[in-house]
Amino acid sequence: MSAARERRSAGLLLFRRTDAGPEVLLGHMGGPYFARRDAGAWTVPKGEYAPDEPAWDAARREFQEELGLGLPPPDGEPVALGEVRQAGGKTVTVWAVEADLDPADVVPGTFTMEWPPRSGRTQEFPELDRVAWLPLDRARELIVKAQAAFLDRLAEHSS
Numbered sequence: 001m002s003a004a005r006e007r008r009s010a011g012l013l014l015f016r017r018t019d020a021g022p023e024v025l026l027g028h029m030g031g032p033y034f035a036r037r038d039a040g041a042w043t044v045p046k047g048e049y050a051p052d053e054p055a056w057d058a059a060r061r062e063f064q065e066e067l068g069l070g071l072p073p074p075d076g077e078p079v080a081l082g083e084v085r086q087a088g089g090k091t092v093t094v095w096a097v098e099a100d101l102d103p104a105d106v107v108p109g110t111f112t113m114e115w116p117p118r119s120g121r122t123q124e125f126p127e128l129d130r131v132a133w134l135p136l137d138r139a140r141e142l143i144v145k146a147q148a149a150f151l152d153r154l155a156e157h158s159s
Contacts, residue, residue, distance in 0.1 A: 008049060008092075009048050010049055010062060012062075012078075012096075013095070014100075015154060016100050020135060025103070026139055026142065027106075029041050029127075034129075046063075048062075055093045074099030081150045081157075084149045103131040103133070108126040111124070136155055
């Protein structure tokens, strides 16, 4: 795959410390393909960006767009969690930021797709249909498989 066509995403993984250990803010992917799935259907809030945009800028922009926040993303000290390559070939780069956010404040962005397939009709779906704080162990059970590496890297950093 040429560098010009390589798909890249960047995102922010919010975390907070609790008496029971760290929790992370993940989003459940919206749309009909993930409606009845839990395991493998949760993700770091992220999105694709163009090659000429710095990944950090894209991560902050996409966090705000994905969560539909009227506020800028949190300004905490970013912790670089590196990148992973997902099964579909997309490379995802993530930073962790310690911050708190009320999931009730989230108003996710939307996307449009033909649904049902080959029906000729389009429907609008939320990018993320819900957002939740999850302990690391539970998050590992639910997150997109390749993204579990970010949770492991965060655990190393926060221990």
